[in-house]
Amino acid sequence: MLAKKLKHLELTDVFIYLLGLAIVAVVIIGSIATLIQAKYALRAWFDLVLFGVTLGSIYALIALGYTLVYGILRMINFAHSEVFMSGPYIAYFVADAMSKAGLVEQNPLLTVIIIFIVAMLSSTLIAILVERVAYRPLRHAPRLVPLITAIGASFFLQYTFFRLFGPNLKVYPAINLFDASIAFGDFKITYLQIFVITAAGLLMLALHQFVQRTKIGKAMRAVSEDRETAALMGINVDNTIVMTFALGGALAGAAGVLYILVFNQVTAFIGFVPGIKAFTADVLGGIGNIPGAMLGGLFLGVIESLGPTLFLDGLGIAAPYQLKDAIAFTMLVLVLIFRPAGILGERLTEKKA
Amino acid sequence: MKAKVLFAVALIAIALVAVACAPAATPVPAFTPPADAIGTVKIGPSDPIHIAYMMVTSGADGSLGIDSRRGVEIAIDDKGGKLLDRSLKLDGQDSGCGAEPGQAAAAKLAADATILAVVGSSCSSEIRAGGPALSKAGFSVVSPSNTAPDLTDPAKRFAGYFRTAHNDKVQGAVAAQFALKQLKLKTAATIHDGSPYAQGLAGVFVDEFKKGGGTITAQEAVGPDDKDFKPVLTKIAAGKPEIIFYPIFIAAGSLITTQAKTIPGLEEVELMAADGTFSPDMYKAAGKSAIGMYQSSPDFSAFAGGYPDVLAKHQKKYNEKPLSAFHAHAYAAAMIIFAAIEKSRGEGSRWFVVHRSPSIARRDPKDEWVQGRNRHDHLRCERRLRRSQDRGVQSDRRQCEQTPDTRQAVLETVIACHCEE
């Protein structure tokens, strides 16, 4: 019996590793084929990586919100994507008013600062509201119950914005703050790209310090380790959880502003895709792990931007960018085959997972 | 009689350049109500004339169907809300721009025997799944925005299905010819967003462009919810196309428009989109980048007189600019149905063929739409008449399909269309 079982186990293991190797082989062969054809200039590769890093740093910022909440409550906060959307959506009305008042042209810097403040506040507020209404009453319910309320809250928020403010695309006024660019020989970086990457990096660093150094951060870590013990140690668990949601919300709001600085338009549905991507980034990096979220976000952004061209173009696959999400998810499977708990994740015990 | 038809047709705002192929009026001396229960709708003196829409009116694609529904509503207003001394009643179903909701919407409409005709659907997927049910119920269906060519392919067409929309074959060809002949470009790249509409249109463009001697450097596809098109544009830039044709929708289309010119190698490329982005929202979203780009679309400005009038009514009624290009087709569809019901009162069923003219308009730096040079006058739509009688409009939905001679007329019309397309 035991021998039989062992044999069985081996079979599946062999299958898994073969699958992993097959993916790696396709990636390597595809990349070599693409590079040999030399259709793309070095500058193009540089640009692709740069686009990926820019988008990836936004993913990473959103991913932090998921990871913070996951660390504490062990739940996927599906409504986080709508927290991300709501900030820039509400800030749009302020930006629009400022544009009509001529402020955007006069003082673009002030405009951006105001947009940041409004968006971060709105997102924070929505995050706290969602926690209060949809999650807190279910603190001790089985895992899937808050998952369903999270999905419900996500739909509710999406369609609330959609119905309240209409189906039209909301287009931000052009903010001429980051239009210039720096050139290094053939390579060019716009101020906007520099700003997005730096801002995201600084915010992540700030969060890391906050969680490591401050008292609230310590409380958050304690609650994430063991809620009951933390409560016994005199930590107000409910407040700590609200703080976590607020922090995640503020980061999502900031990510939202970076997002509209790059893409300039909001609808009620812009949160959905980045939300899924950010959560994927979390899982890639190791869920509940802050550096992991950053790493996962950047990895995903770069794979999405670079992957289709690098891996698939050389293989002669038609319209590779249509498959960019398929590539991203395949990479996720690949990572999880070799590291089931993500790149930086520790092996989770049953209780945590 | 013919004058009356012409009058009704003239009301149709999008230019009905000519009414041709109308079979010579063969007056039917005495109307005998068909024995077929499905084909007969008894409308009493106080009953309304019930028209239904089947369009996507909610969700992210909702503006497409809402725009079309407004076209029908304006058409009803233009009729004073009355037809044959009865009030016109419009209601309908949201068909969700997908196969499943389309089929459900069709089932719901098909269950209502008071409906005379349907304006719809918005998306081709809806009618493919829902068409058989509508057809079986005996409805005439006139679509304002189905553009898939094979929907009116005689081998596949559902009985009773018509459209006022131009189809992809025409628009794709017009766009390709325009790029080749008017702009004198030799290399092109296409992007579609995985929607049936965009994929089909991009495919036709590619075929026509190659046929005309051009080279396609890349055929790319993206997702409708994508935001960052710089990677795919960077890849396209490596092929050095002179024009990019991206017949997609506003959200993605506006972003491609703004992002394309920032890509090294694409600074001088011409951009061309199609009627899916033919909306004020597009120019708002794309801002300055939209200046100088091309779009193919139905040519409203060629339709003397009527269209500005409809636009004014639209502005008054809805307090905004039209959401897309299809309200005019919907207006025409409704008017065709009304004319058919009116006209066929006590007469036989009959078919009309209507010429319409799409063209290419260019947006010039002065923000004005200038009439394009490439006139393409062979886009047709078919319409179907309904047989009715003075006392209680009794419509025969199947007559056309059942009697051999009218059936032949149907097929001739459709085949004629396809020959010219």
Next chain:
Amino acid sequence: MNQPKSFWNPALKLGIIGGIAVVFIALLGMIEAFATRDIIADVIDMGRVLVFISFFMTGHFAIARKSGAASIENVLQAGVAGLVSAAFLAALMWLLSAMPTMRAVFVNATPVLLKTLLFGLDITIASIGLLALGAAVGALPAGLRFLPESPRRALIRASTWVILVGLLQELLVVTFKTTESLQGLATLLFAKTGLSIAGAVIVFVLIVAFELWRDRYGKTVRVRYDHLPTIQRRATNGVILLSLLAILLALPSILGLFFSEVLVQVGLYVLMGLGLNIVVGFAGLLDLGYVAFFAIGAYTVGILTSTSTEIAFAGGLPFWVGLPIAIAIAAFAGLVLGVPVLKVRGDYLAIVTLGFGEIIRLLALSDFLKPYFAGARGLELIPKPFIGSFELDGPQQLYYVLLVGCVIVAFISLRLKTSRVGRAWMAMREDEDVAQAMGINLVATKLLAFAMGASFAGIGGAINASKLAIIYPHSMNLLVSINVLALIIIGGMGSIPGVIVGALVLVGLPELLREFADFRLLVYGAVLVLMMLVRPEGLLPEARRALELEEFKEEEKATSAA
């Protein structure tokens, strides 16, 4: 009445919440959209009913926490709560008339909304009327407490039924009119829009009478049934079962085309729900990409049976040949996709399976595989099932295929649940490590769950492909997976009747109310949240789950007490 402050506080608080809610509903456009739908012709429309319900619920919650006794105090509190929320709505009215430009932000703040709220009156009179109405309707739930429980419940249920029947007027008229003998009934009950006044009275009286009868005699019937000798009881059971079966069989011809279509959709989701119930409900493996197997089933049948010339291989086989192959391939896909995620747990599994669902959809959509799957334009010309030369072409015929499918799959689920495998799944659900220590082969157990679940979805996909005659990759989206997951949890996880109830609530009901499609997903989201808050165990929970949930509630009480 000790302190005025604590007396008015809850009323004020609830009034404010209710007021915000009703203004929110108005700005969402619900009142305006629903106002086009008469409940009772020329008397009241759904938009106004919505306003009434808001006030009523405000009053209800204002006194909900207090003991059931009727008192003037309660009436006052509830009335004040209603008044306050009416004041919010009145304020909105003034704002609308004073500042029509707010429409630039809130798209539903239209003149039509104002007109609906004004009831055709002058704004001052309308405001006063609205406040009075708010107070009166708000006080109603407290006033109802003066009645004994039985008539009170009867009244509330009867009003609910009147609203429901009025809402579904259009459907019912169409259904009634298809049957010759019911035409008279239709003209009696219904006006052109909504119920006629006579119809409303009839429905109301009938329901009240029925409720009162049930309260008085319902128990007696039940007791008499319990006291029947075993043989007779079995006979009664048999008769009930048989008539149930007869009704199930006759449903499509009774209800007509559209209801059958709705039932078919519900049936498809029941199939998928039963499948996912095995994976998530029994085995505890969180799968967010369940649609992948639905897609695989659909595309297998599509490719095998289609006569399209657009794709490289189109089998042109009959549906009944395609179906078993589709089930087999879906089950195999369950195995293949299950193996790489064997070691992945919990939410990691959720996101990986979500990824699988997306990968399958994108591959079906892609230009790359277009020669095989037909890409975005859909794989078409899929034939309907035939029995002999009889084509099962409409929902009224396909219903039977689904009915048989659901019965078989439900039977298999039921048997599996109590089998050795079923117990192994549940052990694994509770604790993987312990289950393994107890000698359960995790690999085989997990893979079997994936394969079984996948094969059920494969059946659903196959039938759906044939039903639609064309399949689009767009139909295979994440929303399907989420919908299936939500319906098994709303129904009660692990419970087989729960799946059916969940599908009726989350798939059937929205489809019946498709007029209000604008609000479909909004209400869907709200319902998911509310349902989980009120009944986290689901509508028809599995006995064991219900127990666990009881524990959770106990724990909840303990923590809130502490």
